[in-house]
Amino acid sequence: MRWMLAALMLYAGLLPAQDIDLRLTPTGPEVLGTVDIVNAGDGSNRLFLVQQIGRIQVLRNGTLDPQPFLDIVDRVGSDGNEQGLLSAVFPPGFAQKRWFYVYYTDRTGRSQLDRYRLDAAGRGDPASRESILSFAQPFSNHNGGKLLFGPDGMLYLSTGDGGSANDPQNFAQNRQVLLGKILRIDTESGTTPYAIPAGNPFTDPAQGRPEIWAWGLRNPWRTSFDPATGELYIADVGQQLIEEINIQPAGAAGRNYGWRAFEGNRCAASASECAAVANPTPPDATYDHTGGNCSITGGHVYRGARYPRLVGVYLYADYCSGRVFALTRAGGAVATRQLLDTTLSIASFGVDEQGEMYLTDSERVFRISDGPPQSTFVIGPGITGTWYDPERDGQGLIIEAIAGNLLSIGWYTYAPSGGQAWIAGAGAWSGNRAEIDALITGGARFQPNFNPSEVTRTPWGRVTLTFDDCNNGRLEWNSTLPGWGSGTMRLVRLTRPAAGACS
Numbered sequence: 272m273r274w275m276l277a278a279l280m281l282y283a284g285l286l287p288a289q290d291i292d293l294r295l296t297p298t299g300p301e302v303l304g305t306v307d308i309v310n311a312g313d314g315s316n317r318l319f320l321v322q323q324i325g326r327i328q329v330l331r332n333g334t335l336d337p338q339p340f341l342d343i344v345d346r347v348g349s350d351g352n353e354q355g356l357l358s359a360v361f362p363p364g365f366a367q368k369r370w371f372y373v374y375y376t377d378r379t380g381r382s383q384l385d386r387y388r389l390d391a392a393g394r395g396d397p398a399s400r401e402s403i404l405s406f407a408q409p410f411s412n413h414n415g416g417k418l419l420f421g422p423d424g425m426l427y428l429s430t431g432d433g434g435s436a437n438d439p440q441n442f443a444q445n446r447q448v449l450l451g452k453i454l455r456i457d458t459e460s461g462t463t464p465y466a467i468p469a470g471n472p473f474t475d476p477a478q479g480r481p482e483i484w485a486w487g488l489r490n491p492w493r494t495s496f497d498p499a500t501g502e503l504y505i506a507d508v509g510q511q512l513i514e515e516i517n518i519q520p521a522g523a524a525g526r527n528y529g530w531r532a533f534e535g536n537r538c539a540a541s542a543s544e545c546a547a548v549a550n551p552t553p554p555d556a557t558y559d560h561t562g563g564n565c566s567i568t569g570g571h572v573y574r575g576a577r578y579p580r581l582v583g584v585y586l587y588a589d590y591c592s593g594r595v596f597a598l599t600r601a602g603g604a605v606a607t608r609q610l611l612d613t614t615l616s617i618a619s620f621g622v623d624e625q626g627e628m629y630l631t632d633s634e635r636v637f638r639i640s641d642g643p644p645q646s647t648f649v650i651g652p653g654i655t656g657t658w659y660d661p662e663r664d665g666q667g668l669i670i671e672a673i674a675g676n677l678l679s680i681g682w683y684t685y686a687p688s689g690g691q692a693w694i695a696g697a698g699a700w701s702g703n704r705a706e707i708d709a710l711i712t713g714g715a716r717f718q719p720n721f722n723p724s725e726v727t728r729t730p731w732g733r734v735t736l737t738f739d740d741c742n743n744g745r746l747e748w749n750s751t752l753p754g755w756g757s758g759t760m761r762l763v764r765l766t767r768p769a770a771g772a773c774s
Contacts, residue, residue: 291580293610295637296644299330305631307358308621313366316624323355333740341395348378353412360418362459374418380408403464406449410434413490422501425468428454429491438531443487446479455484472525487528493569506569506587510534514567515554526552555605556598565591568617575626578641588617648740650700653773657765678705687754694731707734741773
């Protein structure tokens with residue numbers, strides 16, 4: 272599995288030692304086809320994982336809810352490529368309103384924006400569907416698209432140019448269609464299905480569709496607002512050579528970003544077509560397709576509290592190469608640099624209610640940190656159960672939290688010389704961490720007339736357990752016995768006692 276290959280390293284020489292030490296930590300189980308990560312802003316601290324097939328799952332403190340938050344698989348047309356359920360968003364005041372929005376391609380290939388309401392159980396009710404906006408897609412690719420509520424309370428939707436290659440019908444420059452655009456509509460005023468907010472650039476239908484906020488985009492797959500400045504970051508996927516980032520100042524309506532005439536700063540069409548584009552807005556940052564790059568995945572400006580060195584940094588990635596980049600700004604200048612070179616196919620980024628960041632490779636969600644992740648999780652009785660590393664066959668741990676802040680382990684593993692071995696011990700926990708002076712046992716038998724005094728108990732070394740949440744952690748060991756050495760393994764919960772609560 273690709274996510275298990277995330278032995279993530281800093282790309283040597285690109286950053287000074289005192290600079291950002293970006294790390295990715297898996298959280299929660301696999302949720303295949305995850306293409307968007309959003310929060311509801313309702314105080315529940317849930318992460319909503321949008322699955323391309325047509326479901327939304329809920330991740331709470333690393334644990335997946337047993338039932339989907341929304342299941343509209345029967346409505347969504349997903350080709351496994353660029354079609355499917357692509358984004359979801361919750362309006363300001365969601366806890367009181369109890370409705371939310373999704374953007375997807377339907378079974379006919381049309382792009383569809385819908386509103387759904389909660390049922391009595393607090394999940395999305397598929398029967399409550401209200402169609403807000405629908406428009407045709409001539410090809411299956413380049414559907415966009417990201418849903419956002421801006422600081423102004425308006426709903427923003429990024430759309431692709433309609434697909435194929437090189438925008439054959441020049442939809443991105445055609446202001447009478449909704450393709451290749453950023454749309455801005457008012458869905459919360461009570462007007463059905465939506466109102467056109469003041470400030471949109473086209474009030475005259477002859478000039479353009481009133482929903483349009485910006486145009487000249489190829490496939491703005493992921494966009495985000497900087498909550499501190501109100502700026503809109505538009506990551507636009509390129510055609511053959513150039514990936515680009517456009518930073519739109521708050522309230523800057525009516526910008527033309529140049530596609531299909533321009534790919535980044537490059538004229539990608541005839542000289543006459545490029546000259547005919549009036550006042551194109553150049554990108555703020557670009558990168559090319561060298562080294563396996565091919566498709567930008569837009570991220571977020573970090574505004575969380577845990578990692579001060581990340582504050583104000585825009586993180587983004589390339590889907591094909593797995594590289595993660597940082598964009599920083601100072602005195603009007605924009606600088607970019609690579610932070611990580613991973614084996615992941617990074618599909619999307621997200622933030623939680625505290626502004627902490629995550630990303631997904633469409634299989635697993637990873638928590639982003641600067642240095643070792645800072646966990647607020649505290650070990651308790653609910654940690655009791657069986658645990659294992661999915662990449663290590665035939666071994667695992669029995670863990671039990673004992674009164675008096677003691678954590679007992681029995682680790683069934685393999686000895687360096689071959690054969691099975693039990694490593695056992697108990698130690699005190701503090702916060703999310705427990706350190707155990709372990710023994711290796713020998714001579715035990717399951718047979719009649721066995722004498723337990725025959726069991727040998729040899730000091731083995733130190734075992735350290737660290738838990739990220741109720742279902743994920745890691746084991747580090749350092750043995751004093753020859754051949755065992757030291758190392759780290761991932762821990763994933765396998766079972767828990769029926770009454771074991773964990774939070």
